[in-house]
Amino acid sequence: MAIEIKNVTYTYMKKTPYEKIALKDVSFTIPEKNFIAVAGHTGSGKSTLMQHLNGLIAPSYGQIIVDGIDVNSKGSAKLKARRSVGMVFQYPEQQLFEETIFADIAFGPKNFGLSETQIAERVKKAMAFVDLDYKQYKDLSPFSLSGGQMRRVAIAGIIALEPKYLVLDEPTAGLDPQAKRSLLRNIKKLYNEGKTTIIMVSHNMDDILELAGRVIVLNDGQILADGNPKDVFRQVNLLHKAGLEPPQLIQLLERIKTEVFDISVDKFNVDDAADAIYAEWRRRQKHAR
Amino acid sequence: MLDDIMIGQFFPADSLLHRIDARVKIIVLFIFIMAVFLCDTRADYIVLILLNIILMYISKIPISMYLKSLKPMLWIILFTFIIHLFGDAGEPIVKLWLFSATWNGLFEGTFITIRLFVLILMASILTFTTSPLVLTDALESLLNPFKIIGVPAHELAMMMTIALRFIPTLIGETDKIIKAQKSRGADFSSGNIVKRMSFVMPILIPLFVGAFRRADELALAMEARCYRGGQGRTRMKEMKLERLDFFVSVLVIIVVIVLIIFKIKGI
Ligand SMILES: Nc1ncnc2c1ncn2[C@@H]1O[C@H](COP(=O)(O)OP(=O)(O)OP(=O)(O)O)[C@@H](O)[C@H]1O
């Protein structure tokens, strides 16, 4: 069971002077129960790719296969395939519309045809997921909330669908550091429960390093790198080519390497890096004596 | 999904039409619209259609764009055609129940259809070859003389600029909201009409909320930059009539004279 992306090419505004090829022959597979990050500079095609996964955009060429079913095929099977992919948009707070937070989060589950009791249960769980107190918030208007809280309601609206594949397009963009950390912690927790496959678009290499088991780097609509974050982030030149900054720790080690003394840059946690720096420093001191 | 909307779209290119002063283009369009309504003989139509084709050709914009601009109006045009076909009195071609199509109606309908096509295409030529900003500047400049009788020329132009500026933004936003609600199980393509209508609110409300927020932000941003209306405002690029513009004007006058002669002579 997996999402297979096969030779997907997508062109916006086809056959107009504004024609723009957003994806070029992209192929990869997202196996079940993985945590995959997608990175790339602004306009590299990340959001476009994500919208293919549940059939919101049909590829100009190629196929998207979810659990063996083409999401753009004719017939009723595709609906189930599409619904197994939950999609949290970039800036999802703009899609709220109901009178109460409860009703807004319940919109999706209701459309999926769940019973009232199931819906109430799902909403409760989803609100707990995004750290919103059920009793306190359920009857408030979503428009009375702050931007960050609205974001949480919007994310809860997708979580309540309990999708098998959860796609998050830059979920932390514009959140304050604390809200960001708690959201990422909850995503990680959901992943650790072992039922959900997560595909997350992120600009933050440190987050990717911490959370994802695999990272796909897009550059101008093509896959530039695909692999374990540690292996990918070692290739600093490649990251720069994709317009990305390596994780902070690697940036620091890079600078020590070029400006102070020779040291290996592939350390991915603070302790290892500190040990390596200390060892090298000691060695030099001995030599100096 | 909403990529197809072509009305009011501008296509930058380096053609003769792009270089003509926007004020001249607006006046010419105005004259042609009047001409279209005064035309009623075959010769008139041939001149107009030829002119249209020539203009489309020298605009260096793919013909498919022009066809796309006709698309949204197609139903209205078809409706008009049918009304004429069955509505006009005359010698019947076929009889359908109470209604009969007439030869007279067929001709009238065809003429009306051509008329509407020509009108839309003319307007498209103007908007395709003129950037919205220049277009509103030109309107302001043309309306300036009417300030004396109290026409708020600058304010009207500014309103138009803002409206035009936000059309693509709102289309993009609508597209995004539709997709977001689809992801939450909203289904616009099946079920009965009541069910489908129930998905209109989930789109309209976020759209309006967003539009009001934008309007607020824009007002604030304009105020922060000390916008105080048109009084005493100067512009970076003054509009100037060039040789080309005079040349075009002369050409248009000739065409109009030809049409008038047709009219008088009754060709
Ligand atoms: N609706 C649209 N119409 C036309 N072109 C579009 C549209 N949406 C995106 N594009 C173009 O497609 C390319 C890829 O856009 P996309 O939104 O997928 O980028 P992204 O990687 O998500 O960027 P960001 O990091 O800014 O979110 C961009 O060059 C963009 O200009």
Ligand SMILES: [Mg+2]
């Ligand atoms: Mg994006």
